[in-house]
Amino acid sequence: MPAFDAHRPPELDVIETCVHCGFCLPTCPTYTPLWNEEMDSPRGRIVLMQEGLERANVLSDEMVKHFDRCLGCLACVTACPSGVRYDRLIERTRAQVERHHRRSPGEWLFRRLVFALFPHPRRLRALAPLVSVERRLGPGRLLSDRTRLGSLARLARGIPPGRRVQLPEDLPAAGERRGRVGLLQGCVQRVFFSQVNEATARVLAAEGYDVAAPKRPRCCGALHLHTGYEDAARRLAKQTIEQFEGCDHVAANAAGCGSAMKDYGHLFDDDPDWAERALAFAAKVRDVSELLTGEPRSPRHPLPLRVAYHDACHLAHAQALRAEPRTLLRTIPGLELIEPAEWEICCGSAGVYNLLQPDAASELGQRKAANLLATGAEAIAGGNPGCTLQIASHLKAAGRPLPIYHPVELVRMSIEGGNGAGGS
Numbered sequence: 001m002p003a004f005d006a007h008r009p010p011e012l013d014v015i016e017t018c019v020h021c022g023f024c025l026p027t028c029p030t031y032t033p034l035w036n037e038e039m040d041s042p043r044g045r046i047v048l049m050q051e052g053l054e055r056a057n058v059l060s061d062e063m064v065k066h067f068d069r070c071l072g073c074l075a076c077v078t079a080c081p082s083g084v085r086y087d088r089l090i091e092r093t094r095a096q097v098e099r100h101h102r103r104s105p106g107e108w109l110f111r112r113l114v115f116a117l118f119p120h121p122r123r124l125r126a127l128a129p130l131v132s133v134e135r136r137l138g139p140g141r142l143l144s145d146r147t148r149l150g151s152l153a154r155l156a157r158g159i160p161p162g163r164r165v166q167l168p169e170d171l172p173a174a175g176e177r178r179g180r181v182g183l184l185q186g187c188v189q190r191v192f193f194s195q196v197n198e199a200t201a202r203v204l205a206a207e208g209y210d211v212a213a214p215k216r217p218r219c220c221g222a223l224h225l226h227t228g229y230e231d232a233a234r235r236l237a238k239q240t241i242e243q244f245e246g247c248d249h250v251a252a253n254a255a256g257c258g259s260a261m262k263d264y265g266h267l268f269d270d271d272p273d274w275a276e277r278a279l280a281f282a283a284k285v286r287d288v289s290e291l292l293t294g295e296p297r298s299p300r301h302p303l304p305l306r307v308a309y310h311d312a313c314h315l316a317h318a319q320a321l322r323a324e325p326r327t328l329l330r331t332i333p334g335l336e337l338i339e340p341a342e343w344e345i346c347c348g349s350a351g352v353y354n355l356l357q358p359d360a361a362s363e364l365g366q367r368k369a370a371n372l373l374a375t376g377a378e379a380i381a382g383g384n385p386g387c388t389l390q391i392a393s394h395l396k397a398a399g400r401p402l403p404i405y406h407p408v409e410l411v412r413m414s415i416e417g418g419n420g421a422g423g424s
Helices: 030-035 042-054 061-069 075-079 086-100 105-117 127-137 148-156 188-192 194-206 222-227 230-244 255-262 272-282 323-329 358-373 385-397 407-415
Strands: 179-183 209-212 249-252 285-287 305-310 335-338 379-382
Touching: 030 358, 042 061, 042 086, 061 086, 075 086, 086 222, 105 222, 148 358, 148 385, 179 194, 188 194, 188 385, 194 209, 194 407, 222 230, 222 255, 230 255, 230 272, 249 255, 255 272, 255 285, 305 323, 305 358, 323 335, 323 407, 358 385, 379 385, 379 407
Parallel strands: 179 209, 179 249, 249 285, 305 335, 305 379
Antiparallel strands: none
């Protein structure tokens, strides 16, 4: 009996498209710069997946260790000349792991805590007292960074201060109407970066879109999907689809959410009742930068600022969107866009990876922060809240904090003449 069951296992025909050429190795953060271990590279993990399909009769601790170490950043997908869909392989493999591998009691409990907290906005706001105490006491005084709970406190250092913005559920277009856009408020974005949601809604309205920003769904299921909790991901995906079916487009301003929603069709490829709805929904999903890259309708005022652009992995690799955010930022007069080194290497956030694999994530976060600081930029722009939290916490640890903006915040500042966004 194989280690994987018959429900959506990693597909053998996809596995066999890998020719083991090694083009993925320089772009894989867990191979380079972390461990230089073949089983911690995409092609090594693909070998383990084939082993689970054809020979192994159990998911060993060693196999699971290498699957767990993968960030799911998908830089290998961008680099692969053979078009291997590693994203589909790791997503299905992780679901198999969560169904068939017995984790230690401590690991199981910590994962339960993370997923009982982060996809639930009301519960996530309970972190506010932790953030306040951590800031008053200083790093590591409340919880040691060496503990699993300490990784939560370390991440909390990246949360920007400021008020929570309550969005109207409907915002009418300014001028000639271009269509109706549903805005996913998300879980982490809604709680810690509500100013990004506000900027997204205001800019879309200024550019001619009616914006629907309902309170539900509380979460799109991206964190579950990318970690292997398939049943929960499907439940949340169904709620998201039902909520936004009446919209012309669905706007995402968090890279992980956008990539997950664009992949809903594959999530339901074994469910005829939902497959067609999921595919139709996925076809309407757009990152906000995709909706705003045409000729601007609203005037832009100069914003003299040197900005380093950070490529969020689930935007650059999962959605293949590198030009669109840059094009959007270049509509801002006076803004100088700077490119950091190693754009393709993950910052270590990767959903909840920085909580589940804190040591590896910390090394990657330090490396990313150093590359961004080396640009001499005055600010950073990036399109994912997890990246913002990760990078901000490491910039602060280095003693060189910089404001971090979502590109749409900078656009709003330009439209409003320099006002309207706070950054991290």
